[in-house]
Amino acid sequence: MPKTTICTAIPYVNSVPHIGNILTDLSGDVTARYLRMRGEDVFLQVGTDENGLKIQEAAQAAGRDPHEFVAEIADRFRSVFDAVKISYDEFVRTSEPRHIRASQELFRRLREAGHVYLGKYEGWYDVSTETYFREEDLVDGKSPDGNPVRWVSEDNYFFRLSAFGDAILRHIEANPGFIRPENRKNEVVSFIKQGLRDVSITRRNPGWGIAVPDEPDKVIYVWFDAVINYVTATGWPDAGWEDRWPARVQWVGKDILTRFHATLWPAMLMGVGLPLFDTVAAHGWVLLGGEKISKSKGNVVRPIELATEFAAKAGISQDLAVDVLRHYLTATFPLESDSTFTYEDFDQRYNTDLANDLGNALNRSLAMAQKFVGGEVPDAAPEPEAIEAIETAKQAYAVAMDACEIGRAVEAAWGLVRFLNKYIDTRAPWALSKSNDPALGSVMKSMLLCLRACEGLVRPTIPSAADAIASQLNLEPTRTWDSIGRDESLPAGTILQTPRPIFPRLELTKKEDAKRVEPKNVESKPSTPPVAQPKAAPEIGIEDFVKVQLRIGRVFEAEPLEGSDKLMKLQVVIGDERRQIVAGIRKNYGAEDLIGRQVVVCTNLKPAKLRGVESQGMLLAATDSEGGAILLQPDREAPEGTNVK
Known part of the structure; x- marks a missing residue:
């Protein structure tokens, strides 16, 4: 049976991962979890980019053998992906023999087809981003990213990227969802219409990288071999790769879309006759202090450390703290523009969305069920407005996910959470119980069905919290999309658990800036000045x-x-x-x-x-x-x- 393949851009292993790194993999994970609920046989690929001059120089700076260096950091990425609950099916390392073989085979086929030729490259090279630049591209003698550049002059192989511009434009025109979001598609189209240039795809062998077939004095350019990892994961060129390709979605960051994933990679696939992926989705950056989170700048927020710190502060488990991080990144998902991370906003989002909205819906629904219907699911029909609210949320969620708009999908789920809280206030079960109103059973069934539907809708983004909700409902976790909102998902007579807060409210005592910089050389002062003591009041009995x-x-x-x-x-x-x-x-x-x-x-x-x-x-x-x-x-x-x- 053909797989539904989801690919994620692979990060460099020159340092430890931060929340900007995992955003791409989290996007793929949420997409994969959603599609699995829709009944699709999903194949999710993640991995690490381990070739290139930057990796070699980072290993040398650390006094390490490159093989040991990349293996150790790849294991760190894998452990972070596991801890953040990225449900991947394949972890690809570009230093693996299978990837070396796939890269050399694809290079060989392009060369045999006449798409690769030998020439001389002279120009500026940014080691930090492994990117070539023309003189006119430089800004104050540096790359457009502000990194130092070095002059390179050597005989290299070139890929005839210029020959594929019209074909790529025709494909974009014929497939409106090929590049998402729309504003980035427009940037790509504009870039291609300016005229694509042939690109150098090899460099002199520095002792690290994938050798050019039959020419060991050269290695394949890191960006050329890196994108090949997507077909490496499928098993290409061996038989059976067709079951995992083409990919449904390739998730990448916006900075690697135009030059690589929307032009170079499609042209490479066209050049060897492989089908193109359905969609490439490029998200924005997570900013910290107004700047892109970057290992090279040192302004990183590390996901596991953040979750561990928050778990201790909020008094919740590590798994639930990871869900807090997952919710924050997906609820503030930077698809069309960037988002800014601050610790204050992180804490406030937890209180507003998780402790207040979701926690309130769970605690109130179960507490009232215990009080008004004996702690079990009533045998009553849910009210039409509740069923309509569930279907509206499901449809909005599905439309958003089809468009790769994860933030809108989360908002659709929270729309149902907020509906439930408002529905409780409007229908007032306490008043119905007091007046022995026969509508009480239907109202309570509606509340619990909405809660069960919320558990299903939040499952792709916060799976541990969804499990905790299902446990308090005394039901198996929701596995299928179609079951969300169905009466059979909440059997009458189910004995409900006593409500236990999943996300206790966090007391916010002070504002903290994005970098949590503590002031220095400031005279120590009491944090809370003493309050004047009131006069003693007369005694009472x-x-x-x-x-x-x-x-x-x-x-x-x-x-x-x-x-x-x-x-x-x-x-x-x-x-x-x-x-x-x-x-x-x-x-x-x-x-x-x-x-x-x-x-x-x-x-x-x-x-x-x-x-x-x-x-x-x-x-x-x-x-x-x-x-x-x-x-x-x-x-x-x-x-x-x-x-x-």
């Missing part, structure tokens, strides 16, 4: 204290009160009732900080009007050194409506 009723509530809506720069208007669920509370906390809390948060509420205070809006309770808070509010909350999730004693 227990009979006075018990008059004050304090209960646990959860904020499900929050917005600034119009006309006030201090007040927030909150909707709070307290047990089986809903209350509106106006609180002077806007200076310290935004709406995104409050939604989903548990709070302590004084519930028997007389209603009061603030700015003409009724407040039906009061939140408990401490006061910071500047008079701002510090909301009190239980140190772990408490049942909503619980009395505080």
Whole structure:
């Protein structure tokens, strides 16, 4: 049976991987996981690029033999891919014998077909990017990337890339989805129409690289051999490669699209008569401090270290912390433009999307199921609006994935998560239960079916969290796309687990800049200035204290009160009732900080009007050194409506 092949650009092994490296592989992984759910037999390829002068010089600088050097770093990449849960089927190393054989065979066939000729190359070479540049391409004597260049003059083989420009343009015209996104396709078309130049595809053998067939004094240019890895993974040129080629999608970064994956690589395939891949998708960069994350610049964020640090800070497992990283990168996915990473945004995205939206939907749905339907899935028909919301999310997700728009796919999944939270508020199961409304069973079934559908929709991006949701539903993980939203995916009578927060809310105590640079040579000051002590209040007896009723509530809506720069208007669920509370906390809390948060509420205070809006309770808070509010909350999730004693 033919495979659905997904390819990912292979990173250099001259250093350790960072989050910019894994974005490409994560894109391939999410695509592969989604297509597997659609029932396709997926073959996902990843790997490492181990040839080229840059690799040799990095090994020499480290005092290492190149073979040992690349093997060690390739193992690091493999371990990072495994830790980030990249579900690859093949890991290709370009120093492997099978890749050397495939590269030499493809070179030989191009030469025999007349697409390769011997000539003299003179020009500037950027070792950092392994790229040749003309004099007019240089900027202040450096490559366009700002790297040093060196003059190269040698007899090399050239590939007649100029002969393939019209054929590539015709293919792009006939296949609108060949290059994604649209803005990058336009850049490629413009580049080709300026006229493609023949490219040097060999260089003098420095002692490392793939030798030119029958000419060991030359090696194949690293960019020429690197792209061949995609067919190496299929087993080409041996029989059976046709079952894994052409690729459905090749994921690459935007910087290697125009010169290589959208022009050179298609021309090479055309030259040897191999079919072209269906789509090449080029994502943008992840920026840090306004610059591209780059090993050469040293401004790296390493994925495993980031996940480990966050796991300790948030009190979650390493697997779930990896999911936090996966969610962040996919939810902020830079397809048409770049994205900027900051630790502050990373933490805030966790609170907003995972702790508040998804965590709230899970905890509320299961808690109410325990309270109102005996902790099991009711035998009732889901309401039409819930079924429609699930189908809308599925369709939007599928359309986005077909267009390689992973960020939009994540947004489609979160659209259903947010629908579920709003549906709970609108249908108010606590009120239905109190009035013995017969619609309660259908409402609870709708909530649980939406939750089950959310588990399926988030599975390609956060698989460990999806497993945890399925476990609390006491069901097997969702395996197929078609089952999402089906009644049979949530059998009536299933005994549900007691809700356990997967993503506890993170308390954000201070803002941190993108590089987490600590100030130096600054006089030490107390982090929290002392607060003036209040005068002692008169003593009261227990009979006075018990008059004050304090209960646990959860904020499900929050917005600034119009006309006030201090007040927030909150909707709070307290047990089986809903209350509106106006609180002077806007200076310290935004709406995104409050939604989903548990709070302590004084519930028997007389209603009061603030700015003409009724407040039906009061939140408990401490006061910071500047008079701002510090909301009190239980140190772990408490049942909503619980009395505080």
